[in-house]
Amino acid sequence: MSRSVRWFAALAWLWAALPAFGAADPAKVLHFYFPVAETGFDPARVSDVYSSTINEAIFERLLTYDYLARPAKLVPMVAEAMPKVEDDGRTWTFRIKPGIYFADDPAFDGNKRELVAEDFVYSFERFFDPKIRSPYAFMLDGIVGLDEAQKQAEKTGRQGGGAAGARPLHAAHQAQGDRLQFRVQDRAHDLRRGGA
Secondary structure: OOHHHHHHHHHHHHHHHHHHHOOOOOOOOOOOOOOOOOOOOOOOOOOOHHHHHHHHHHOOOOEEEEOOOOOOEEEEOOEOOOOEEEOOOOEEEEEEOOOOEOOOOHHHOOOOOEOOHHHHHHHHHHHOOOOOOOOOHHHHOOEOOHHHHHHHHHHHOOOOOOOHHHOHHHHHEEEEOOEEEEEEOOOOOOHHHOOO
């Protein structure tokens, strides 16, 4: 085969392969390698970097970081805007974006289930549930009512400890529909600086 024929054949093959080198298909699956398996998907229970990496991708938070900003900064994720901070930095009020729904699950009896402020209260309490023994409960230290919720859970053997009115965290916050308000013990517990 002459050199020009081989050159033409290679050029034709490259031309035919060009669509494969075009824009990525957004419907394709991204495969990511971890040197060890994840240990779970419960944010209150996991402590390894691989499970946390997956949780970061599949769960949404009130706030997240804009890592492309310089310097990086906190921005709303599930919250409509940054929280309203009052009472000399002790009272925090978030509004939840409307129209955010949980994935379909039998727990919801086939009904669409919208995210509400009470879901965050439930999540906060789970970090202090003695049955879960969350390794990251310390990140919520300083939120008024959580220490009492933990003591009550230890006494009753279950998270929440009783009816909503008897739950210490409920006495210290307001969660109604899309509005979540809670207090921190003092200004040193500034959530905007990366933790309670």
